Amino acid sequence: MKQQANQIRPGWVIENNGKQYLVTKINIITPGKGGAFIQVEMRGVDNGLKTEQRWRTADTVEKLMSEEFDCTYLYRDGDNLCFMNAETYDQFEIAAEMMGDKALYLQDNMPVTVNFIEGKPVSVNLPPHVTLTITETEPALKNQTVTSSYKPAVLENGIRTTVPPFVNAGEKIVVSTEDNSYVERAK
Numbered sequence: 001m002k003q004q005a006n007q008i009r010p011g012w013v014i015e016n017n018g019k020q021y022l023v024t025k026i027n028i029i030t031p032g033k034g035g036a037f038i039q040v041e042m043r044g045v046d047n048g049l050k051t052e053q054r055w056r057t058a059d060t061v062e063k064l065m066s067e068e069f070d071c072t073y074l075y076r077d078g079d080n081l082c083f084m085n086a087e088t089y090d091q092f093e094i095a096a097e098m099m100g101d102k103a104l105y106l107q108d109n110m111p112v113t114v115n116f117i118e119g120k121p122v123s124v125n126l127p128p129h130v131t132l133t134i135t136e137t138e139p140a141l142k143n144q145t146v147t148s149s150y151k152p153a154v155l156e157n158g159i160r161t162t163v164p165p166f167v168n169a170g171e172k173i174v175v176s177t178e179d180n181s182y183v184e185r186a187k
Helices: 096-105
Strands: 002-004 013-016 019-029 037-044 050-056 060-063 067-077 080-085 091-095 111-117 120-125 129-137 151-155 160-163 172-176 182-185
Touching: 019 120, 080 096, 080 120, 091 096, 091 120, 096 120, 160 182
Parallel strands: none
Antiparallel strands: 002 060, 013 019, 013 060, 019 037, 037 050, 067 080, 067 111, 080 091, 111 120, 129 151, 129 172, 151 160, 172 182
């Protein structure tokens, strides 16, 4: 299905030069002079290699139709991630490198959706937020809450983020899987 380049979203699978790619990141750039364009970071479905491509916003790209299934993440087996289809209970593996850094958010028995093209899993969609524990952060300084400054923190999965000054190591927080940002304290 043809789509305009400015409609591309992360998680889409597109065809470019006869190959299938999973879109991982997009950036619409509007230069001071000339027309806007979209820069797309994508990963090859067959080989997992990262590449970047630029299109003018008026260009069209071929979006591949995919089937989406509710699945459950089970465990990591070396370089592969094992999932189970929630309806059929069929188990399958996906190379961890296909997910990139997003694989760090996976937790045992986490519900996810997996996109399949021609019976082959090509992408995993995580829940928008996950709850994680802060392993290290700087202590809060006196009178620091007056300003809206954030301090760096490291989460249990190794991802770095920034948190408000009142949040301390050992606390559980809710984090956005889209951009690694702090959302709120976990309840």
